Amino acid sequence: MAHPLEQIIRDAYAAFGRGDLDGYLESCTDDFVFHVPGQGGISGVYTGRQGMIELAGKAMSLTEGSFREDVDDILANDTHAVVLARHAFVRGGVPKEYCTAHVYEIRDGHSLDASNNPAMQPLLRMPGARVTAPCP
Numbered sequence: 467m468a469h470p471l472e473q474i475i476r477d478a479y480a481a482f483g484r485g486d487l488d489g490y491l492e493s494c495t496d497d498f499v500f501h502v503p504g505q506g507g508i509s510g511v512y513t514g515r516q517g518m519i520e521l522a523g524k525a526m527s528l529t530e531g532s533f534r535e536d537v538d539d540i541l542a543n544d545t546h547a548v549v550l551a552r553h554a555f556v557r558g559g560v561p562k563e564y565c566t567a568h569v570y571e572i573r574d575g576h577s578l579d580a581s582n583n584p585a586m587q588p589l590l591r592m593p594g595a596r597v598t599a600p601c602p
Contacts, residue, residue, distance in 0.1 A: 471542040479537050487518050494576055501581040529555035545572050
């Protein structure tokens with residue numbers, strides 16, 4: 467049987483995909499933190515509603531509005547959740563796609579902290595690199 471948080475997280479990601487950041491943030495604490503590692507255009511630490519607006523804005527700007535995120539699977543329990551996702555976009559006229567895992571810390575049924583763990587991050591920074599990372 468699936469953990470109840472799985473559906474809450476699916477709904478949050480569906481809201482994000484529609485551009486409804488408030489819908490995404492309903493499942494988060496007010497001081498929610500999202501970490502994007504590395505040195506890429508969206509790398510950084512994003513806190514709360516304003517941070518998510520900044521992150522989404524950067525992602526859409528760098529990809530000329532083409533960023534798409536598809537959820538492959540969600541694993542959840544009372545203290546952690548993992549979202550396995552595929553990101554696809556066009557950057558500089560070059561299509562790119564990669565798999566990632568978002569790891570969430572959960573407290574009292576709400577997302578408190580998340581980290582993005584892209585599998586192909588070094589290749590994404592290469593100018594003109596055409597990335598299609600097979601997802602398992």
